[in-house]
Amino acid sequence: MFNLTTLEGIVSIYGGALPAAFLMAATFSVFGVFVVLKRMVFIGVTLSEVAAFGVAFALVHGLPPFAGAALFCLLVVAILAYPYEFTRLPRDTILGAIFIFASGMSILLVARSGFGLEKVKAILYGNLLFASNTDLLTICAVMLPALLAIWLFYRPILYSFLDRESAITLGISAWRYELLFFVFLGLTVAAASRIAGVMLVFCYLVVPAATALLLARHLLQGMLLAVLAALFATVMGIATSYQADLPPNQLIAVISCAFLLLALLYRQLRNRLSRSLAAGIIMMAFGCITWFLDSLAAPEIAAAPAAGSCTIITDTTTKAAETDIRLPDSSNATPDWAALTETFEARMANDAEKVWHDAVELLQKNPPPFFGESIIEALEKHMNQKIFWDFSQPATAPQNQKTIDWLQKKP
Amino acid sequence: MMQPDDDSLIICRNLAIGYDNEAVAEKINLEIRKGEFLPFIGPNGSGKTTLLRTILGLLPPLSGELIHPFSQQPPGYVPQISTLDRLYPVTAREVITMGLYPRLGLWQKPDRQMREQIDSYLQRFNLQQHAERTLNELSGGMRQKVMIARALVSGAEVLIMDEPAAGLDEQSEFDLIELLYRLAREEQKTVLFAQHSLDPIIGLANEVFRLYQGQSGRLPLYALLSARNLRHIDKENKNVQSHHS
Numbered sequence: 001m002f003n004l005t006t007l008e009g010i011v012s013i014y015g016g017a018l019p020a021a022f023l024m025a026a027t028f029s030v031f032g033v034f035v036v037l038k039r040m041v042f043i044g045v046t047l048s049e050v051a052a053f054g055v056a057f058a059l060v061h062g063l064p065p066f067a068g069a070a071l072f073c074l075l076v077v078a079i080l081a082y083p084y085e086f087t088r089l090p091r092d093t094i095l096g097a098i099f100i101f102a103s104g105m106s107i108l109l110v111a112r113s114g115f116g117l118e119k120v121k122a123i124l125y126g127n128l129l130f131a132s133n134t135d136l137l138t139i140c141a142v143m144l145p146a147l148l149a150i151w152l153f154y155r156p157i158l159y160s161f162l163d164r165e166s167a168i169t170l171g172i173s174a175w176r177y178e179l180l181f182f183v184f185l186g187l188t189v190a191a192a193s194r195i196a197g198v199m200l201v202f203c204y205l206v207v208p209a210a211t212a213l214l215l216a217r218h219l220l221q222g223m224l225l226a227v228l229a230a231l232f233a234t235v236m237g238i239a240t241s242y243q244a245d246l247p248p249n250q251l252i253a254v255i256s257c258a259f260l261l262l263a264l265l266y267r268q269l270r271n272r273l274s275r276s277l278a279a280g281i282i283m284m285a286f287g288c289i290t291w292f293l294d295s296l297a298a299p300e301i302a303a304a305p306a307a308g309s310c311t312i313i314t315d316t317t318t319k320a321a322e323t324d325i326r327l328p329d330s331s332n333a334t335p336d337w338a339a340l341t342e343t344f345e346a347r348m349a350n351d352a353e354k355v356w357h358d359a360v361e362l363l364q365k366n367p368p369p370f371f372g373e374s375i376i377e378a379l380e381k382h383m384n385q386k387i388f389w390d391f392s393q394p395a396t397a398p399q400n401q402k403t404i405d406w407l408q409k410k411p
Numbered sequence: 412m413m414q415p416d417d418d419s420l421i422i423c424r425n426l427a428i429g430y431d432n433e434a435v436a437e438k439i440n441l442e443i444r445k446g447e448f449l450p451f452i453g454p455n456g457s458g459k460t461t462l463l464r465t466i467l468g469l470l471p472p473l474s475g476e477l478i479h480p481f482s483q484q485p486p487g488y489v490p491q492i493s494t495l496d497r498l499y500p501v502t503a504r505e506v507i508t509m510g511l512y513p514r515l516g517l518w519q520k521p522d523r524q525m526r527e528q529i530d531s532y533l534q535r536f537n538l539q540q541h542a543e544r545t546l547n548e549l550s551g552g553m554r555q556k557v558m559i560a561r562a563l564v565s566g567a568e569v570l571i572m573d574e575p576a577a578g579l580d581e582q583s584e585f586d587l588i589e590l591l592y593r594l595a596r597e598e599q600k601t602v603l604f605a606q607h608s609l610d611p612i613i614g615l616a617n618e619v620f621r622l623y624q625g626q627s628g629r630l631p632l633y634a635l636l637s638a639r640n641l642r643h644i645d646k647e648n649k650n651v652q653s654h655h656s
Contacts, residue, residue, distance in 0.1 A: 037499055155512050162499050162509075166558075169467050169481075169488040170513050170565055216500050217545055 010242050017131035017195065020139045021238065021252075024192045025204055025230035027143040030150055031185050032209030033223050038161050042092055043080070044205035046099040047186055050076050051193030051201070053102040056109040059373070062391035065194045066138045072102070073186035081179055128238070128248045131195040132377050142191040146184040157181055158219065200249040204230055207256040214263040229259050236293060244296035258289050341371040348378045360407050364395045379407070418445045420569065420601055421466060426475035428458055428465045434473055435461045439627045441620060443603065445568070448595035448615065450606040452635065453622035459605035460573050462622065466603070467571055485513075486569040487562025492555050492578050497547045503557045504542040507532060510565035525564075532560040536590070552583035556590070563594075570594065572604035576611065585611045592616075609636060 011018065035044055051069040058068025076098055080091060150157065159167040160174035167174045192201050208230035209222075216222030237252030262282050269278035344362060347355045362375055376389050387407075390399050419442050426439040436458035443449060451459040464470045467488055468481060479486075487510075507529050511521055521529070533539045536556040541549060549557065555575055562570055575591070576584035588611040594600040606612060612619070612632065621630045 037496070039496070039498070152517060155509075155515075155517060158501075159509050159512055162501070162506075163490065163495060163558075165464075165467075165469055165490055165494075166488045166562075168469060169571075170485050170510070172513065213498070213500060218502070218505070219500050222500050 010238055014128065014131075014238060016133055016136040017128045018238070020131050020136045020195065021128050021234050022231060023139055023143050024188075024196055024201075025208075025234045026227045027147055027188055028192070028201065028204030029208040029212070029226035029230040030147060030223050031181075031188065032205040032207075033212065033219070033226050034150075034157065034161060034181065035185070035205050036209045036213060041206050042095050042099070043182075043185070044189075045198070045202045046095045046102070047073055047076060047189040048193060048198040048201040048205075049099050049102040049106070051190045052198050053106040053109070054190065055194050056106045060109050066191055069190035069193050070187055073190040074183065077179075077182045077186040080182060081175075127197070128195055132381070134377075135195050138191045142184075142187045146188050149180060149184055153177055153180065197249055199253055203253040203256050207253070207260050208233065211256070211260045211263045214260075214267055229256070233259060236290070240293045240296055243294070246296065255289075255293070262286060262289075341367070341374045344375060345378050348382060356407075360404055363389070363400075363404060363407075366395050419443070420445050420447075420480060422476070422478040423466075424476040424478075426462075426465070426477055427473040428461045428470070429473050430461070430470070432473060434625075436622055436625055436627055437473075439475070441627075441629070443601060445601055446595055446599040448592055448602045450604055450612050450616050450619045451622065452606060452609065452619045457622040457624070458627075459622055462627075463571050463573055463603065463605055481569075484568055485565065486571050487559075487565055487567030489555070489558045489562055489570065489572040489575055491573050492551055492558075492575075495546065495554060495558065497554075500545050500547075502543050502545055503538055503549060503553070504529065504533070506546070506557050507560045507564055510561040510563070513565065528564055529560075532563055536560055550583070551579050552587060555579065555587055559590070559594075563600075567600075569601040569603070572602075574605045574607065576606070576608075584608070588612060588615060609639065 014021075032044070035041060050072045054069035054072035055065040056068075057063075057072070058065045061068075079094065079098070156167070156172050156174075156177045157180075159170075159172055160177045164174045164178075189201055189205075196204070208226040211229045212222045212225035216225050233252050233256040236255050238248050240246065240255075241248035241251050262285055265285065266278055266282045269281055273281075340362060344355060344358060348359070359375055359379055363372065366372075367375065372389065372391055376387050380387050388399065388403055390397060393400055395401070395404065421441070421443040423439050423441040425437075426441075427434045427437040428439065429435040435456075439462065451462065453459050461470065465472050465477065466479065467486060468479075508521060511525055511529075514525075515521060530539070533542050536559070538553060538556060538560070541553055546554060546557075559570065559572075559575075570591070572591070576587050579587065588606075591602045591604065592615040595602045606619075609619075609632070613636070616632050618629050619632055619635060621628060621635065
């Protein structure tokens with residue numbers, strides 16, 4: 001799983017997604033420790049769902065995805081900041097209602113947008129492979145200050161969470177630290193939602209923290225263990241995804257759950273057997289998991305190119321790469337944007353010069369924002385420079401036309 | 412109208428307490444002196460916890476006057492034991508150290524004097540063997556002692572507790588109430604706490620503050636015990652009569 005060829009291949013395919021994934025894993029597992037301890041696990045899934053709704057909303061309205069997700073997440077944080085102790089409905093019920101609303105609205109929004117099933121899945125479940133430089137920058141800009149805030153205000157946050165009223169009587173502004181925590185939680189979920197998706201964000205927030213809390217005797221030790229568990233699951237998930245041609249996010253989530261199971265098993269065994277024997281059994285179980293993941297490798301990929309020529313393409317991508325990009329002949333017919341964009345992206349990776357004019361043609365057909373953004377991103381990545389495109393305007397708008405003219409002049 | 416004593420610490424004048432403008436108890440007049448050991452007695456819903464939370468500043472009074480010195484020296488609050496979540500992987504020593512957080516700021520470590528203070532409370536409360544145990548590994552009585560120690564290391568002169576013995580077995584309850592009494596007597600700490608059962612405070616408290624059906628006031632403990640005994644005798648008589656009939 002971890003030989004040099006695999007590592008080189010992973011780095012070449014994931015590129016900027018790797019630091020983004022590691023930063024997300026570390027940040028969410030630190031936040032997750034507090035979320036699990038506060039017994040507010042439901043807030044994790046609600047915020048992730050709201051962020052997905054925000055991304056869908058932003059894409060439909062031609063806004064930056066992070067702006068949409070952050071706006072809705074912060075709105076939910078503001079709603080949750082209301083003191084529910086003395087109201088007829090508990091906070092969890094409100095969270096439940098928000099979760100249902102956000103889930104329904106995200107599906108309704110994308111259903112009206114003309115996005116294909118694959119893109120809906122991409123919005124809701126995310127994929128680390130889709131991480132762009134902008135995503136990486138957004139994640140760094142949000143998550144590093146969030147980690148810094150937790151590190152700086154660790155003491156008052158811990159006291160406020162453990163015993164809110166005693167903290168208040170001692171003069172600690174519990175509400176201020178709770179708000180700080182949840183604002184950063186909302187922003188981090190918003191920043192990660194586009195590439196991590198609902199499931200991976202929720203997984204990072206809950207599972208590594210739960211694993212660590214089963215084993216740790218001190219909170220700081222628990223946070224460190226949670227970070228290690230999340231990072232390890234991420235590395236194993238990405239490596240297996242690369243080898244076995246499986247979606248990385250889902251693999252990371254399943255591997256995280258396997259770690260949780262091992263931690264539970266260790267606790268049970270520790271009470272019945274000696275510590276060293278329990279640890280030995282767990283190491284064997286871990287070995288079995290690693291062997292199983294290793295055996296998942298797709299045969300044709302396992303026998304693939306030698307080191308140095310690592311252009312590993314998944315089956316679907318290969319198929320897409322061989323397909324022509326054809327817009328419907330009739331001007332009234334709606335193009336299958338999901339298929340077209342997928343084909344374009346795949347061919348762009350292989351043979352950019354040949355599909356250059358296709359990109360320009362696709363942009364001239366006013367693709368929905370999500371697909372337009374994918375095309376622009378692919379072009380930007382290839383040219384290694386920023387390309388202006390106003391998604392709120394048609395392709396014929398002067399600014400967009402200027403971009404098309406400029407693109408047409410390029411070789 | 413009450414005339415406050417020189418050593419009065421907390422004064423309530425015509426205080427009305429409650430939630431959302433709905434009064435739980437009204438016309439509360441109470442003066443608490445420094446070093447007093449005062450249990451708050453009353454049935455469920457009589458307003459014991461509401462009054463203590465109002466004194467702490469966690470709830471605003473509905474009307475009346477409340478005077479306390481907590482802006483200079485915050486009180487030590489010990490909530491009901493069930494509010495402290497045992498899921499947190501924090502040791503007894505770490506919880507006690509939390510009482511020093513306002514003095515330590517964000518990252519300063521406790522100095523030698525502070526560490527000795529923590530050790531002395533651990534020793535005094537018979538917790539030195541359990542200092543490195545997590546909340547999950549401590550009994551209910553020990554957790555309550557840890558929270559009292561945390562309140563004391565913060566330098567609080569007033570200890571306010573909401574049913575500190577709730578959920579404890581009889582022996583632990585007696586031990587805990589006696590510990591509180593010694594804090595009041597030996598260290599001049601003012602100890603206010605909500606209490607259900609009268610038995611653990613017999614021989615320790617002379618007076619109680621009783622809340623009952625919207626009325627409140629200080630009562631000598633013996634008066635309350637006599638009334639309880641009379642009710643008990645009356646009930647026994649009725650039982651005997653019904654048995655005979």
